[in-house]
Amino acid sequence: MSRKEIEREFKRQLIARSARDLFLAKSYEEVTVQDIASAAEFGKGTIYQYFSSKEEILYYLIYQDMAESMENLRRDCSEPDACECLNIYISNQYDLYMRGNRLFLSFLRLMLEGNLKPEWINATGIIREQKLEFVAGIIARGQADGVFIEADSLQLARALKNVVRGFTMEQLELQKKATKNTNDIELIKAVIFAGIMRKNDSG
Amino acid sequence: MSRKEIEREFKRQLIARSARDLFLAKSYEEVTVQDIASAAEFGKGTIYQYFSSKEEILYYLIYQDMAESMENLRRDCSEPDACECLNIYISNQYDLYMRGNRLFLSFLRLMLEGNLKPEWINATGIIREQKLEFVAGIIARGQADGVFIEADSLQLARALKNVVRGFTMEQLELQKKATKNTNDIELIKAVIFAGIMRKNDSG
Amino acid sequence: MSRKEIEREFKRQLIARSARDLFLAKSYEEVTVQDIASAAEFGKGTIYQYFSSKEEILYYLIYQDMAESMENLRRDCSEPDACECLNIYISNQYDLYMRGNRLFLSFLRLMLEGNLKPEWINATGIIREQKLEFVAGIIARGQADGVFIEADSLQLARALKNVVRGFTMEQLELQKKATKNTNDIELIKAVIFAGIMRKNDSG
Amino acid sequence: MSRKEIEREFKRQLIARSARDLFLAKSYEEVTVQDIASAAEFGKGTIYQYFSSKEEILYYLIYQDMAESMENLRRDCSEPDACECLNIYISNQYDLYMRGNRLFLSFLRLMLEGNLKPEWINATGIIREQKLEFVAGIIARGQADGVFIEADSLQLARALKNVVRGFTMEQLELQKKATKNTNDIELIKAVIFAGIMRKNDSG
DNA sequence: TATGAATGAGTTTTCATTCAT
DNA sequence: TATGAATGAAAACTCATTCAT
Structure with missing residues (x-):
């Protein structure tokens, strides 16, 4: 795995972790992509660089x-x-x-x-x-x-x-x-x- | 239970039965109130006469x-x-x-x-x-x-x-x-x- | 054509007319459905009762x-x-x-x-x-x-x-x-x- | 025109040519800057070194x-x-x-x-x-x-x-x-x- | 010079619910 | 009582552009 890939995977983890916290606190359906982005301290668009969809x-x-x-x-x-x-x-x-x-x-x-x-x-x-x-x-x-x-x-x-x-x-x-x-x-x-x-x- | 109440309950049953069929065929979330109304052969508004919400x-x-x-x-x-x-x-x-x-x-x-x-x-x-x-x-x-x-x-x-x-x-x-x-x-x-x-x- | 249909067609006309004015003043692409709704003095959702899409x-x-x-x-x-x-x-x-x-x-x-x-x-x-x-x-x-x-x-x-x-x-x-x-x-x-x-x- | 300018113009040509092919195959609106960059074998940011905008x-x-x-x-x-x-x-x-x-x-x-x-x-x-x-x-x-x-x-x-x-x-x-x-x-x-x-x- | 990660503005459409008739 | 026309909130996703490296 190249450095690029490692970094990418690391950020996916960051985002996913933020998402998990929100999903468990509320629910998958109630959490918006914007919520996830905010929690992960990213812009909304950035989420879509790492995941194709919610x-x-x-x-x-x-x-x-x-x-x-x-x-x-x-x-x-x-x-x-x-x-x-x-x-x-x-x-x-x-x-x-x-x-x-x-x-x-x-x-x-x-x-x-x-x-x-x-x-x-x-x-x-x-x-x-x-x-x-x-x-x-x-x-x-x-x-x-x-x-x-x-x-x-x-x-x-x-x-x-x-x-x-x-x-x-x-x-x-x-x-x-x-x-x-x-x-x-x-x-x-x-x-x-x-x-x-x-x-x-x-x- | 008065006749009125019996009739009312009867219609609730009608609506609910139609709804169940739809909910099982698709899912609660995918079925619209309009779907239920149509299936029960009622107008959409009528549903709300018998149920306060979906x-x-x-x-x-x-x-x-x-x-x-x-x-x-x-x-x-x-x-x-x-x-x-x-x-x-x-x-x-x-x-x-x-x-x-x-x-x-x-x-x-x-x-x-x-x-x-x-x-x-x-x-x-x-x-x-x-x-x-x-x-x-x-x-x-x-x-x-x-x-x-x-x-x-x-x-x-x-x-x-x-x-x-x-x-x-x-x-x-x-x-x-x-x-x-x-x-x-x-x-x-x-x-x-x-x-x-x-x-x-x-x- | 029933009265219902006539009324429906009439409203389609109203909406379409408002839309035309906007499309010509700006352009189809620049006009939002909300713009059309506002111009026709309807709610946004109402537009979709009369037209399936922009x-x-x-x-x-x-x-x-x-x-x-x-x-x-x-x-x-x-x-x-x-x-x-x-x-x-x-x-x-x-x-x-x-x-x-x-x-x-x-x-x-x-x-x-x-x-x-x-x-x-x-x-x-x-x-x-x-x-x-x-x-x-x-x-x-x-x-x-x-x-x-x-x-x-x-x-x-x-x-x-x-x-x-x-x-x-x-x-x-x-x-x-x-x-x-x-x-x-x-x-x-x-x-x-x-x-x-x-x-x-x-x- | 200096050598620098010639080279610059040359690359503009490369990018533009790739863009034309794409624009004609699909349409200006449907082609993304990323598409153009990929076709021209450049990074997306590079496009903006040669053109101020799409x-x-x-x-x-x-x-x-x-x-x-x-x-x-x-x-x-x-x-x-x-x-x-x-x-x-x-x-x-x-x-x-x-x-x-x-x-x-x-x-x-x-x-x-x-x-x-x-x-x-x-x-x-x-x-x-x-x-x-x-x-x-x-x-x-x-x-x-x-x-x-x-x-x-x-x-x-x-x-x-x-x-x-x-x-x-x-x-x-x-x-x-x-x-x-x-x-x-x-x-x-x-x-x-x-x-x-x-x-x-x-x- | 080249890059691509980050950004966020912007829009269509759906649908539960209300309410005047 | 029955109706369905009107409503508007709500959210995912795209993409041109910027900027730090």
Whole structure:
């Protein structure tokens, strides 16, 4: 990456960061490009030198969140204990959703309304699947160790993700601030583990 | 309710029904009041005789969905078998979300943006809690019967709801049509039950 | 035409008239829709109830000019003297261009840039051809009477039109006000009828 | 002209040439300064080292066209036969307009909107008059030879120009490509030289 | 001299809502 | 009660031009 490209990417980051703050404080829809420009201390036109549209800023933010989360997962889930790995995953995923749900929801709406470039949908879709497969891998490991029930690991991975997401959606609905809700994470884990854990009734 | 009021309510229904069809075909944001009026075969101004705003139509729709769902639940979960009751609840809730998620999401957004009358937020909040408590009651019944694990029944009810919601959100994300996804319902039940079921390892 | 339609057409006229005044005083490009609305004493949004776009206002204006001019021609050129008919045509056409050239030029530019609905291009094209054929008819009559040279009457009609247009373009270029320039009309007639060659009738 | 000046002028030519190609392919309005810079393989800022504005590029192009055309005329119309000279003039002028009409029209619009430096308007006006006088001179020569009718030679020169321009405008209107239209040139000559009236020399 | 990053003015169009009839 | 004509706020995006390097 040339110096030019590095500088460019740096400014994209600056703009995107300002945008994220605004998007989370208000909402994607309520924030104007002028707002973003002002917050980033740029002129409005300058924003368009770095992003082709307001939508692209949102995509950039979301893609980064997902990519970073995926990276964290790979880094933090290297240990052999599948159970512990899932614990980490759940916490990470919970945090990711709690932080980003409003953004994800706006992105989702844009997608459903057909206002998103297919390549953006693809790119996010790919990461989503990678993550799913990664988690499925962990589960498969656990299954091999006889810790988890025998079932399609990919389906179980989906279930995990969906349970986490459901809980975070609820927080949004209740207008709870995005504070770490340890109790909920425990509840999630309890439900999930008692669910997918093999019942070692034999002894 | 006087005849006048009955007639009025009838027309509100007409309008709301037309609106729902449109909201689901496109989205709340993409449908104009004119669209609704045309579909309902009324003049645009007439809509405002029956609803104070476009938002109120959405609220009306959502409130009805929730109320009806609550009613169904009460009707269908009268039998003593807690397990079977939860099965019914899960199916109902799954259907409810699959049908109405887009509407709920728009409602959520409007709420977060502060564009909803507090009374609407309250009214929906109350139903939500009623339902939660109703489900908690079922669970408590199951606990009393020794079928479910011992844990705060309200928390377990929340968990149930959130798991279902998480699964339905995923369908939205994947742009799946709102078709009954039996496999997913089974997966949900499997996770939930194996999770909250008391492990009868004793025999 | 129903009363509604008549009223609607009347308001379209009001708006279009205001627009014409502004377009001629400044130019199509320099006039904003807000300007038109203000001049017509309407709100900006109201303009869009009567015209789908600023471009359509221009089209409306131009189509009316052309249609009216065609009508005038039919009415005024009923007499048998082909020569006199052409005189009338030339005067009419000269006036038409002197009044409308700026509008025509904007319309032309919009067309070349592909910003005009094909139906508009067609509609104006049809009138143009009708007029051309009408003039060709006059010329054919003159030819039958032995007054005009034998040549393709449609080509001669084109020539007539083009000569007039050329003269009016020059006035625009010289920023002359759209005053009736009798001398030029005479010059046009002289050229068209006789050319610049001396008729060497002597031998 | 110093070497510096020559180099400068050379680069102005490079830029202008690139601009012309683009202006003719699309239109003055649709071409951005960035387009011109890219085509000329310069940075955008560099363009402003050689031209004070986008408008000046257009002026430069038009002035050159006119000057070159004037030059050609002087060179090609040295022979004594006035008739032949006019033939040459007509062909040249026809070509000039066919090539440059879109540019001229944009220039005209900018002028009418008051966006052109007075000196540019003057400069082009002067060439236009020179040309007119030159053609008038030819006509006067023809009149002296008894070839052309007796009439103000300047007026006849105007007529010539206007006839040619009218024909070329029509081509634009019909969206015809700028191909040499020999038939039209012949038609123009026929009209100009002889008019449409049958010479009733017989009596 | 060459560059391109930064700028912000400027305009069309949509649409929820009001209100006179 | 029903209507739809009138309204105007609101926002994304483009592009000629400037200027620091």
